[in-house]
Amino acid sequence: MEGGPDGFLAAEPDLPALARELGIADRLVDQLARGAAVWTGSRFEPLAEGSAAALLGIEVRGEDLGAGFRSFAGGMAVVVEALVARLGPAMRAAAGVSAISPSARGYRLTLPGGSAVDADGVILALPVFAAARLLAALGLSPARALGEVVYQPSVTVSLAYRSDQLGKPLEGTGFVAAAAAPGAVRACTYASAKYPGRAPAGHMLLRAFLAPSDGEPGALAHAELAPLLRITGAPLWTRAFHWPHGLPRYEAHHAARVAQVRERLARLAPIAIAGAGCDGAGVSACVRSGREAARLILRRMGGRAD
Structure with missing residues (x-):
């Protein structure tokens, strides 16, 4: 089922x-x-x-x-079950992020309840309306347009x-x-x-x-x-x-909007967007989108991206 x-x-x-x-x-x-x-x-x-x-x-x-x-x-x-098993205790389930802010390390992720996690890099694999809210707080005004995706x-x-x-x-x-x-x-x-x-x-x-x-x-x-x-x-x-x-559902100019947001993200500490709202709704498209985001973050952090 x-x-x-x-x-x-x-x-x-x-x-x-x-x-x-x-x-x-x-x-x-x-x-x-x-x-x-x-x-x-x-x-x-x-x-x-x-x-x-x-x-x-x-x-x-x-x-x-x-x-x-x-x-x-x-x-x-x-x-999903295999991915969860591979990640093990590194994965935090049911731990939402209410805000992202710059930090000396890279980013500080604020969790509900007031606790926080520091990260060297971030991938927002979220519905784009949720990603848009988090990115707008970083001063990325073009990200607001992603919130218009229906x-x-x-x-x-x-x-x-x-x-x-x-x-x-x-x-x-x-x-x-x-x-x-x-x-x-x-x-x-x-x-x-x-x-x-x-x-x-x-x-x-x-x-x-x-x-x-x-x-x-x-x-x-x-x-x-x-x-x-x-x-x-x-x-x-x-x-x-x-x-x-x-x-x-994407409008004709959706790809250009996503590209504009990614160009702005490239000026910040390592951060990327991925998922159905960015690069296509099929399962395979989501896998490709996630892989490319991971490679991008690894390259920017000086690691291997293969």
């Missing part, structure tokens, strides 16, 4: 490279099913490969789609059923609802058909993507999916994930 992205483009090498470094490359899995459909409001129609991403407003290069997607046995969370809210619901509860054979990886189709469900992934190990034998796991709506998301998703997939009975369980700030 995923609360965020369920995989990554197989044509992109960033996640496999990271997996090898973390010792989890043996947990990579390939996509089982291919293809998707569109729900017109009255029937399912097949979609050309790549059209589902376009309907959802996701930019993917055509040459990258041919290789399909990959994920990890046990879900994408295994990457994040689209995301609501997903995972629903578990016995296989015999579904009267419609599940073909492909799922479906996308046409813009004119009624209802809150805008897409649905057949999670247990898309990747191995997502549900026990004799069971199915679905993942619905909902437009912001009133009511309980799990009940709403089941009510709309039941007639489409000929589902009988109630789900065994449901789990909803609500991200008020989901995918960032």
Whole structure:
């Protein structure tokens, strides 16, 4: 069961490279099913490969789609778990930073409650509206423009059923609802058909993507999916994930704004920005962004950046 992205483009090498470094490359899995459909409001129609991403407003290069997607046995969370294990006690969980100020060493990070941590260098891997607030306090007025990036809210619901509860054979990886189709469900992934190990034998796991709506998301998703997939009975369980700030949407001049902020950061003690709000919302883009930020900080601190 995923609360965020369920995989990554197989044509992109960033996640496999990271997996090898973390010792989890043996947990990579390939996509089982291919293809998707569109729900017109009255029937399912097949979609050309790549059209589902376009309907959802996701930019993917055509040459990258041919290789399909990959994920990890046990879900994408295994990457985070491996990173946490690698960092060990150096990682401080649930320790927010309320302010950043210059110091003789580099920066002083003020934590809630008044304590502080001194750092030689800083990487702000944050939503850009949060990074903008911290950077504005350092006198970087261009950073305020990053706070204008709009994040689209995301609501997903995972629903578990016995296989015999579904009267419609599940073909492909799922479906996308046409813009004119009624209802809150805008897409649905057949999670247990898309990747191995997502549900026990004799069971199915679905993942619905909902437009912001009133009511309980799990009940709403089941009510709309039941007639489409000929589902009988109630789900065994449901789990909803609500991200008020989901995918960032960029304006045409976004890259220039990010470059301007980075040019100003280069004049300060080692500090960098990284993440989906800067360099692209895909998981692979986030890995690339984080690596480049780390290399930059290491170079500026006189260390090896390989």
